Amino acid sequence: GRHSMLPRHVQRLGRDCITHWNGSQMLALNSPVPSCTRWAGHYPWASFPLLVPADFSVNWRIPPFFGPWRQFQNCNRQLDNFLQSSCFHLPNPGMKSEGEEPFTKKRRLGDQHDTSTPEEGTNLSNQEEVSGLSVAQIEEKHSSKKGTVKRRWEYFCQHSRTMKMIENKQTDPGNTESEANFDFTVMSYNILSQNLLEDNSHLYKHCRQCLLIWAYRFPNILEEIKQLDADVLCLQEVQEDHYRTEIKSSLESLGYHCEYKMRTGRKPDGCAICFKTSKFSLISSNPVEFFRRDIPLLDRDNVGLVLLLQPRFHCKTKTAICIANTHLLYNPRRGDIKLTQLAMLLAEIASVAPQKDGTFCPIIICGDFNSVPGSPLYRFIKEGKLNYEGLSIGKVSGQEQFPRGQRILSIPIWPKKLGISQNCVYETKQQQKEENAGQFLGRSTLLSSKLQHCFKLSSVYSHYFPETGIPEVTTCHSRSAVTVDYIFYSAASDDTAAQPGAEDSFHGGLKLLGRLALLTEKDLWTVNGLPNENNSSDHLPLLAEFRLIER
Numbered sequence: 001g002r003h004s005m006l007p008r009h010v011q012r013l014g015r016d017c018i019t020h021w022n023g024s025q026m027l028a029l030n031s032p033v034p035s036c037t038r039w040a041g042h043y044p045w046a047s048f049p050l051l052v053p054a055d056f057s058v059n060w061r062i063p064p065f066f067g068p069w070r071q072f073q074n075c076n077r078q079l080d081n082f083l084q085s086s087c088f089h090l091p092n093p094g095m096k097s098e099g100e101e102p103f104t105k106k107r108r109l110g111d112q113h114d115t116s117t118p119e120e121g122t123n124l125s126n127q128e129e130v131s132g133l134s135v136a137q138i139e140e141k142h143s144s145k146k147g148t149v150k151r152r153w154e155y156f157c158q159h160s161r162t163m164k165m166i167e168n169k170q171t172d173p174g175n176t177e178s179e180a181n182f183d184f185t186v187m188s189y190n191i192l193s194q195n196l197l198e199d200n201s202h203l204y205k206h207c208r209q210c211l212l213i214w215a216y217r218f219p220n221i222l223e224e225i226k227q228l229d230a231d232v233l234c235l236q237e238v239q240e241d242h243y244r245t246e247i248k249s250s251l252e253s254l255g256y257h258c259e260y261k262m263r264t265g266r267k268p269d270g271c272a273i274c275f276k277t278s279k280f281s282l283i284s285s286n287p288v289e290f291f292r293r294d295i296p297l298l299d300r301d302n303v304g305l306v307l308l309l310q311p312r313f314h315c316k317t318k319t320a321i322c323i324a325n326t327h328l329l330y331n332p333r334r335g336d337i338k339l340t341q342l343a344m345l346l347a348e349i350a351s352v353a354p355q356k357d358g359t360f361c362p363i364i365i366c367g368d369f370n371s372v373p374g375s376p377l378y379r380f381i382k383e384g385k386l387n388y389e390g391l392s393i394g395k396v397s398g399q400e401q402f403p404r405g406q407r408i409l410s411i412p413i414w415p416k417k418l419g420i421s422q423n424c425v426y427e428t429k430q431q432q433k434e435e436n437a438g439q440f441l442g443r444s445t446l447l448s449s450k451l452q453h454c455f456k457l458s459s460v461y462s463h464y465f466p467e468t469g470i471p472e473v474t475t476c477h478s479r480s481a482v483t484v485d486y487i488f489y490s491a492a493s494d495d496t497a498a499q500p501g502a503e504d505s506f507h508g509g510l511k512l513l514g515r516l517a518l519l520t521e522k523d524l525w526t527v528n529g530l531p532n533e534n535n536s537s538d539h540l541p542l543l544a545e546f547r548l549i550e551r
Helices: 008-014 034-041 069-073 127-131 135-143 176-180 194-199 214-228 240-253 335-352 376-383 429-440 521-525
Strands: 153-155 182-190 232-239 256-262 269-276 280-289 303-311 321-327 363-368 385-387 450-452 457-459 485-490 509-516 542-549
Touching (some): 182 214, 182 321, 182 363, 194 232, 214 240, 232 240, 232 363, 240 256, 256 280, 256 303, 269 303, 269 321, 280 335, 321 335, 335 363, 335 376, 376 385, 485 542
Parallel strands (some): 321 363
Antiparallel strands (some): 182 542, 232 269, 256 269, 280 303, 303 321, 363 485, 457 485, 509 542
16 A cells, blocks of 8 residues: 555554544534545555544644654653644454454453542652652652652551661661561562554553653653662563663663563563562573463463572571562453463462472562452462352453353363363373373263462452542553552461461461552542553552561
């Protein structure tokens, strides 16, 4: 077509220059829009539906960024003169069958809409307390940044590192108490791949376009990471070319060592775990690919990453910490794939985390699980068991209020040749031989619909504000605001923040000292949702502080 002769950046922008679609409205004949329709019709990448006159004005102009690309890159980042109405959008077609992967990240999560007033306390931010800033410095810093939603730091232990940071500056370096405790922070953050942003532009129609370019977004994301100063970063949707050219070197300059696993196939993003070399040393790095060429069920390109880290501190025993990071399949209709991917991640953790005495070291699992609190998949992670008999695949993740995937999960969900048992551990070759021999001899084996795993896990976040019952949200864009990101951890016996039943941890465990509070949907829309001027992903970073408790 004629568009192939256009500069590459204009072709790329063409995907964003598409119109809002509303089937109940028709274009009036006397509208000034038909000239736009004829212009767009020359380019096959924009297959236009009926246009909505409410989205346009008589004074509509060609967007200003259709000038030279260099001028667009150097535009004023405050965007005071940019007209939001100068861009128009077109939604991608929806899925037609439950087996089809959505072209877009349509997050129709209708069961967690938030229209109530936000909790008063969510307007207090203590992000910078992690960096040791005083309250006055924090207020002065935020007063200079308009459009910022403040997040407060919630403490569960008065002896946490962030509270005692200033006090400990003048303490004796040989203090044995400080040597006995190992406190560290962990962040989970979906930073929004630029390719996925551009392929799903309908989710960001509330955003001004200059806020969505990578040259604007990356400095904001890096500044967030600097301010929160976590000891361990678990990042999702890390685009490979950006990781190679910018992200890795920037994080290494901040003292991090980075491990990365790109998605399989043609997917250009992946998961990264980065840790401060001053706090940890790497024992092993274990990537997990959920794609299996010989198993039709596992035809998706999602991945996970499991690290075993050695804390750098003096103690009687050399307790390691297992950190896992993943981004499960989005498709709300394929709960069978989600559960199988989760089982594969848990099996890898079970093979990495055992200690010499047979117990498991403390475990932290971060990621975007594309499942809501209270869903069967969420309950399986926290409770360690799930009876999925009669469960439809569309209800596994709880993403849709009225699930469209009606097929019942098969028993078992995944085939035997995957090599993972219903207890979410790798089966040995000997176990497989015995089972195959039993089938050969005609022994009947009763198939179980019960999944189990051997980790006692708690969630860092409670998912609802206790005073109001309003849901917390971790992602917010034009389609929805909901929680899909989590930090799970194996709790120590004296962890008062842990869920009931999680106290009998295997090898000491982790005590939750504090967390960076999440926000409500209403809070985020006061700054025009996500992304915005100061927060350049459609997800919020999750941050928690732990203390390693040895047995």
